[in-house]
Amino acid sequence: xxxxxxxxxxxxxxxxxxxxxxxxxxxxxxxxxxxxxxxxxxxxxxxxxxxxxxxxxxxxxxxxxxxxxxxxxxxxxxxxxxxxxxxxxxxxxxxxxxxxxxxxxxxxxxxxxxxxxxx
Numbered sequence: 039x040x041x042x043x044x045x046x047x048x049x050x051x052x053x054x055x056x057x058x059x060x061x062x063x064x065x066x067x068x069x070x071x072x073x074x075x076x077x078x079x080x081x082x083x084x085x086x087x088x089x090x091x092x093x094x095x096x097x098x099x100x101x102x103x104x105x106x107x108x109x110x111x112x113x114x115x116x117x118x119x120x121x122x123x124x125x126x127x128x129x130x131x132x133x134x135x136x137x138x139x140x141x142x143x144x145x146x147x148x149x150x151x152x153x154x155x156x157x
Contacts, residue, residue: 039074039103046070046096050089058085074100133157 047067054060059082060069069082073096084093126145134141137155149156 042099043067043070043074046074046092050084050092053092054084054086054089058089059083070096073097075104076100 044067047070048063050069051060051063051066054066056062060066065082072079072082073093076097078097084090132141133143133145133147135143135150135153135155135157138150138153140150140152143151143157147157
């Protein structure tokens with residue numbers, strides 16, 4: 039990502055130049071970070087057609103690199119939580135008291151909730 043930001047920042051400095059607000063390579067790199075992370079402050083904006091095409095590419099790249107993986111990771115974390123809860127429920131249903139035969143104890147229970155026998 040750092041390489042992409044530096045390359046795009048330098049490229050935008052060459053394409054747009056100081057007359058369009060891209061006063062230096064660090065300022066252009068700042069624009070690249072703001073655009074790639076989809077923040078888009080708008081304080082620096084490309085004016086030329088080619089600069090706008092590069093900006094559109096960086097925006098799409100930023101969405102693909104940051105927003106899409108965030109959604110995928112969130113979905114997988116939610117699925118892992120559901121699987122863990124299902125496994126705990128299944129384990130609780132499988133635990134039966136040897137003394138009274140009661141099933142459905144909590145997964146972390148050490149004693150039967152009906153007769154008090156150690157599980």
